[in-house]
Amino acid sequence: MNPDAPHEAVPLHAPAAITGGRESPPATGARRVLVLAHSHPALTRGGAELAALRLFEGLRAHTDRTALFLGCGREPGGGRAGSAITQPFGADDFLYTMSGYDWFKFANHDERFPREFAALLRRTRPDVLHFHHYSNFGAEAFLIARRTLPNARIVVTLHEFLAICHHYGQMITRHSRTLCHQAAPRDCIRCFPEFSRADFFLRNQYIMRFMEEVDAFIAPSRFLAERYTAWGLPPARVHVMENVVADAAPSAPAPAREDGMLRVGFFGQISFLKGIQVLFDAAAILEDEGADNIVVNIHGDHTLQPEEFRTEFLASLAKAGRNVRFHGPYDNARVDGLMRSQDLVLVPSVWWENSPVVIQEARRNRVPIICSDIGGMAEKVEAGTDGWHVPVGSAPELAALLRTLAAAPQRIAAMRATIRPTTPAHEAVAEHVALYDSLFASPVPASPDSMRPAAFLPD
């Protein structure tokens, strides 16, 4: 299944694009892996479901492990009467059609789910359940899995800060949209006055109670791992590991450039949090200064954003000078070519980020990156090796850096030489498999009763 293919029901058995060496399967342990995603790549194409899909594909392509897939759909009446879990896309590809979900504490009120999920597990008997996200299934899914298959290992890849922060897991304050460093009931009710401190206490207790059943957490960045261990996850269970990312398309030479222009690219979702306003402000400063050798190319989609933002975006665009060009959405299959036509890729997000795919894509295309100096961005872009950091939200400093680099193209060329390549997909899959196997080196540990969110512990 190719994520970049059109959205038809693609059989999960499609041959993988890349083949690798096969390992010999272990006699016991992690032979059968069920990959779970909060959506299904045949339905939506968010980062988490694509990461799940690539893991699934990688497991099938690179190993002799058996891989199964369970995604979620929200389509009303999308299931079949009497069945919450169906197989519309293939034999090893399952779809849970959800109903009744509590987004506050990730509780699944669908009374069919525990029974049908347990039945699926009994039938398929996976050795490893690997969740990308747990929303839609509900955090209780870990308990149901543990109850049904006591010897199976449960692995969860963490996306964003969902368990920690009720504001879409962003750790950005809800009203002033400033960076938040630590969740605490006393602070959370400032963002959500409709809830009480006690509600946030209970929310954390509830989620954590089911996190206790998880054997390993995967954080794609050290930054995310640190936030979650500070929140209360036992550090021994948290592993930093990149998601499986597609390898770059066969390299075409970058177009020759002789005009002295600096081309700066912005890729991906266009939203406030992605720092689009910082980009506009920096471009305006350069325009005011009369810099005519820097052009900013915006590639991405703004149409899924709230109306208010869309209006604001189009207004900013109309006011922007000639040095800003908006190219609209792009097909992900073209991203390598689009990136290679740029001198720099800009990631000016004003939230923490985790491990942005855009950074992975820039690195695999050897395009130096300018990013905000916080969180997952700062971690994934090593300053001086992969690119440059600018203080988060600072348009003047971004403008100054661009002006400097426009005058010194040799610095960009030098950076292009040192930029680190990304982990190839087969290596990332192998790391995952190694983790699964390590979990079978020791018996399933008893749930530690002491595991509670650190921010809420009495002492």
Place this chain on the structure above:
Amino acid sequence: MTDPGPLRLDPPGEGAPLWRSFDHQWYACAYLGGPDTARDPAEVQRHYHEAGAALGHAPNRWFDETWYRQRHPDIAAAIADGRLRSGFEHYCRDGYRGRSPHWLFDSGIYLGPGGLDPVDVGAEDCVNLYGHFLRHGAKLGRQPHMLFDHALYRAGLAHEPGALHAIAAVGAWHHFIDRVWFEQRDAVTTAWFDPDWYLAHHPAAAERLRRRRSACALHDYLAVGRSTGSNPVPQFDEAFYLAANEDAAEGVRAGRFASGYDHFLRTGAREQRPPAPHVDLRRYRDTTPAARIAIATMAARDAFTHLLLSGNTPPPPGLPNAGPRLVPGGQIDSHGHAATAGGWVVLGWLPGGAVAGPGAGTIMLAATARFVGGDVAGTATLVRFPRPDLPGGGAGAVVFLPAPPPGAGLGGLVELELEADGEIVRVPAQVAAAPLAEPILVTHAAASIADLAHPDPALTRLRTLLARRPYAGDSTLIALRDPVFFQVDETILCPPLEPGGRAGLALNGWMLTPPGTVAELRLHCGDRSHALVLDHLPRLARPDALESIGASLGLTDLRSGFLAYAPDFLSDGEVPHMAITTTRGEIGYHPLPPPLLRGMAAIRSLLEKFELRYDEVASAFDHVIGPAVMRLNAARLALPPQYRVIDFGIQPALPRLSVIVTLFGRLDFLEYQLAFFSRHAHAQPYELIYVLDDPARARQLEELATSAFARFTIPFRVVLLAQNLGFAPANNLGLSLARAPFVCFMNSDVFPGTPDWMERLTERLRDTPELGAVGPLLLFEDGTVQHQGMRFERVAQYGDFNFAMHSGKGWRPLQNEGLRRADAITGACIVMARWLAQELGGFDPAFPIGDFEDADLCLRLRARGLEVAVDMGVQLFHLERQSQAGSQNRWRMNLTLYNAWLHDRRWRDMLDALPIANDEDTVEIPA
């Protein structure tokens, strides 16, 4: 000194103070034979300047030239010497700074209580106090003179069509001045001056009035009468008073008081000095409960004022002890009890000379009516009327003896004993005289005294009583001569505690009326009645009543509302009504709305009405709110509860502990609790009983419970109540279904911390026989103490009731092991033996909804010699009050007060005897 010439005067209302204007209409009316509108105003003014001023005329009705000269002899002298043209000229140039310009304005009073208010507007644009009063104060109802009372004036004219509107437009004082000058009609302005009596007893004054030398009786009294020894009211004797009070006489001579009466009103009345030889104020006050009440409530300033306002006959001073003189004779012709008038009416005759005083007239005297079955005694009114048919100067007599309706067994009247001025008259009844029916009796009595001339207040009052009509189903308040606005918004039937008893009746209403108008409010039903003494009742702010009615009457009582309760009052099917008696003796009726609310709605309606002042709390709960709510709550729970039980999963066969949780509002707590229970594999089987005390959410709970059981697979039982019962009854229902040897009452917002909390608490009970109940240390979500035991403290602002105080709340716990003994522990999480809980009947449902029933349960354990304690080593979280509706509501606050009251009345003695708990040393760490 050069003559500055005549003052130029503007017409009234053109900028200058009224007192400085020229009022040509009034001038013409006062001096030129009538308000001749044809006259040229300039010509009228010229008359004043050229002739009038020299003749002592005043330029307007607000400056009294005669008064000014008389009051200020230095000015009169200056005019006589030709140094001044007129008093008015002096006042305008100089005197306005402090001299008295008018007979009915006293700047000392205007500056005193009831006078000028510092917040009154307009002080800056008025040249003097009098100018301010004329322009602003009169309309605002500020008091300008001791003998002018705005409210009384208005009340006196309330029956005249349009008068209240006219008064509201210009102010009572201006209305009065215009009335006496232009309409030449008098009016009562104060309780302390009786214009009719004054004119009737001072012919010279009547003559001066006839010749328009004075505007009215009060003008005459102030300008002339009081300095010449005239009496203002029959109850005051100027000569007697000055002779008896040397300080008063001296004060009058020195000019500090205008008269003996002035001294008496300012000083003597409060000291209860005798105002006249025949008036004993002390005795009046002591023998007249209405007077005492009126004085205590400031409806009347003092006994003298009450005497005048009430129209009562004053008691004479006690005579030297000469022993009664027994006078035989007379005859009772007929008698009977007049319920509407409120007493016994006796008709007959008395021999000549019996009872001191002239042969006719009204007197008040002590009387005893002797019946076959007992005596009825009291102060009676005796009216004698001429009976030419009787020999020896005998007189016909009507006697009215106030008394409630007789009970059965009093029998026929035997004789009437009257005692007055040291003599006793015994009047025998005709043998076998049967009592007359009320209508015949009252008609007969009223006719007998109808022709008497010169009615005195006592006679007028008796006539008023006899003119009363019984209640006919309609409100008759409008027909009263005094303005009485009364409304009952709601009645609540409070069913009897014992079957067959009478129900109590709670009322919520308001009354607005000038102070001193109403003598009694009485609730009637069948042959029973219940007096409502508003000053003993919880009062409610009724801005609505004040705005709609109070403002037009000049009343400012915001707390005109009241809650009342008549205990053991109504039998089935009876319809009560209200009777209001005025101090004049009139009676008005008002029907009551039928009781509509029952149960919790009635309790809530009653409790959401009031916000008590601290000093009212205890009395309000003892007499009104407590008994009413107690009966409503008992009736609410009289029927066994209706409920359904749904089992989720297979219930344990032999549970060790039954956990009973009442759900209300937040159902998601069930989900949280089960999620947390699922963390720990409990060593003992336990059963979970969820009681839903929130019938509207039954379906929602069924769905959530289905999903929660599917997720957590912990068996539990759901009990769905058909009606909302409250914390205690709902838990008791759970207790009745419990099967384990131990029970745990647990709030829905309590969540486990210590994993094996169930095992540890039941073991603790088993191992500590002196413990009746044990609870865990309860923590807030931040790890501070929510509950580690309660002790009791009286709270002064809440009726001095005992309240449970949570020790160390919000603080970090000092220890995390051992038992901490306490006076009581919270019902949020309490474990006890099931047999004991059932023997005690669980929580007492007399506490509606949820408060204090846990303290009560613990104290009942203590009363059995058992202790209660918190096991500090077992920690649970309690998110406190999350499971109950918001406590910001007034009715919930008042319900807490009710529960506090009930608890306090039950346990106060025991709590007073408890040693003071010491927070520091109550922990035992077991070895």
